[in-house]
Amino acid sequence: MTRRFSETRRFLALYWPHLAADRLRRTNGAADSLPNALLVFTAKQRGAMRIVATCERARGLAGLTLADARAREPDLVAIDADPTGDLHMLERIADGCDRYTPMVALDSDAGVTLDVTGCGDAEAIADDAATRLAAAGWQVRHALAGTPEAAQALARYQTAPAADEAAAVRRLPIAALEADDETELALRRAGLKTIGDLAARPSAPLAARFGSDLTDRLARLLGQSDSRITPRRAPPAxxxxxxxxxxxxxxxxxxxxxxxxxxxxxxxxxxxxxxxxxxxxxxxxxxxxxxxxxxxxxxxxxxxxxxxxxxxxxxxxxxxxxxxxxxxxxxxxxxxxxxxMAPTQLQLEGGAVAEGELAALIDRLSARAGKGKFRRLRPRESHIPEQAVLALPAIDAPQPADWDAPEVGEPPSRPIHLFDPPQMIDVIAEVPDGPPHRFRWRRGVHEVTRFEGPERIAAQWWKRDDNQGLTRDYYRVEDARGRRFWIFRHGLYGAERVAPGWYMHGLFA
Structure with a gap:
């Protein structure tokens, strides 16, 4: 005996046959002046402008070229299709549908499927959803079935809800299989016009002739194979x-x-x-x-x-x-x-309290201004200076890691502020590959009185073909006014094909 998974699960499919026209009438005040207009929506397909969506009165024009449609109905109103706008509207509707269940999925371009298993009376949920949508001005079809594929097919291809689900599925046209045009034409020529016709045939010859995808889809439609939906959002804890x-x-x-x-x-x-x-x-x-x-x-x-x-x-x-x-x-x-959330032990010096107050401040500021407005710096293992620090949103950043402490009595090896990107400067040196003697930055000339270096930072080997992958020689310098800078020479004389340049990378104070 064939097991029917449809006996234990219930899926509700909602389908909008004229989503684009309904959306236009809801969002565009000008459309209200043409309630009986023949609205069609066009897009360029196969080198011609074709009708991809219609209102209810113009549904017979779907699939025609715009020229052929105008020949039949000279008074039709043609509008450029907006699939992005339709998708956004469908997502808004799906947001409202999760009042019934968190298991909500979008179905192709004009449908939503809900897994209402265990959510109460499925018929009552379907009636409530259809009533709400109709009151909001939507033309919507709905159907309940034991698999999402069966519910979607019933919502699309049956004209009215049927009392016998299994019989209704078998009466569906083979278009409900969503096979390619060549396969559908071959099935029709073989005299197989409904799902029931296919169900009466052995599955092995069908799979050998048309592939296993066809028979798998048929089994899900008939409720003989288990099938689930992938919800838009993971259910919350x-x-x-x-x-x-x-x-x-x-x-x-x-x-x-x-x-x-x-x-x-x-x-x-x-x-x-x-x-x-x-x-x-x-x-x-x-x-x-x-x-x-x-x-x-x-x-x-x-x-x-x-x-x-x-x-x-x-x-x-x-x-x-x-x-x-x-x-x-x-x-x-x-x-x-x-x-x-473990209990927090209060420290005598108030460290735990201060950490909690800082977290509360970050939460309030992020809630008011946005999570990306405030960032926390975290060290990262890299010898490239600009890649040694990560700036993460303060509200998402993990616990602060320990920074490398400078040696006692030694100045810091890295500046407080880094320029991103480094700023180009003009440098005069006693010898081409020697330390800087004077440099010009931001229209000011700085005389170097003290320097320390070079600290050579090699390039990343996988970037040697890029100008950014040259060797850097860093110097910590102090000018005559006591200001300290971190500058570097990008490239080596005679060793690189690109002439070296000098850059300001950071300020110590």
Whole structure:
């Protein structure tokens, strides 16, 4: 007996047959003046402008060249296709669909598939999703099935939901296999026009003639082979949510509910002896729009007050405040990233306290200005000076590593500030390959009174064919006014094919 995986899993597929036209009517006010216009969307394919999408009234023109379509319908309105805009809109819809399940995936160019297994009544979820989308002005088809391929095919090719899923799949045309044109033509010529026709044939001859991909796809459509979706986002470690029978229209009250969710997260994290490095809030509006708000912490964090303080900083920095519109009917708080949070032992000199205060300051500043605005320097193993330091976002940087301490009584070997890139200077030396005697930098002349060097830094051997891969001779120099510089000669006289040049690389003070 063939095992049917469809008996244990449920997938909901949503399909927008006229996504481009619906998006245009929703986002372009001018389209409202032409509610009955024959809208078509064109793109250049095979050397001609072809219709790649249409509105409902013009669906019979899909696939034609624009010239042939105008010959049939002179009054049609042709618009350049915008696949990027369609994809962004589909992603926004998918964001709203994860109110039902975190297992949401995009399906080709105009569909979304949800794994609703274990999420409650699948039929109720499907009806709710379809009702919400229809109320927002979308023409959407939906279908439930035991595999994502079957659900997607039913949503695309059946005109109305069927009571018998297996029979409905078998009635689907062979186009649901999404095979290439040559394979589909060969199947039709053989008299195989539906999925049921193929299912009645032995799989071995089909695989020998058309390849195993065809029979594998057929098995997934029929629910005889296990199949899953790859969600757009990995499910978070912890999720907390509030649902409201009546949408709430006050942002202040929504933030109070978010604070309650943060308190629940604090309890759950304390039970696990963990803290959150990232907190993501999502506010679902009743019209299907979802607004995201996230904060990050440089150290594991679980206190509800601390988390809400970061959310407050983030809200204050928003140029576009969160608009409740017709009200929020669902608020969700996720903790995607957890880390162990061991008890902190207080040191007599207050070191642990100071470290925590610094982390809190970094968190607040990053929440307000953005995580990339503040950086922390970390040493890296490299003999190339500009590659010996990594500038990482302060909120993401690992614990600071120990820097090499200078020898007692010796000046530092590396300057406090490095120029990136090094700045070219004019140098006068007593001999061509000798130390600098005088140099000009930024329209000023500096007389060298003291120098130390050279410190020779060899090039990386895999960059010897590049001008950047020349040998460097570094000098620590002091001018007549006591200012100290770090300069280098790029290249060696007589040893390189490129004439050496001098550069200012850093300042000691």
């Amino acid at each position: 912890l999720v907390f949510e509030r649902r409201f029978a009546e949408p709430i229209a006050r942002t202040e009250y929504a933030l109070e509910m978010l604070g309650e969710l943060a308190a629940e997260a604090e309890v759950a994290l304390a039970e696990r002896h963990m803290g959150g490095r990232r907190y993501a809030a999502r506010f679902y509006r009743s019209d299907g729009v979802a607004r995201d708000l996230s904060v990050e912490a440089s150290l594991p964090l679980r206190g509800a007050k601390d988390v809400m303080r970061l959310f407050g900083e983030r809200l204050d920095a928003l140029a576009d405040p969160i608009d409740p519109g017709f009200g929020f009917d669902l608020i969700r708080l996720a903790v995607p990233l957890l880390e162990p």
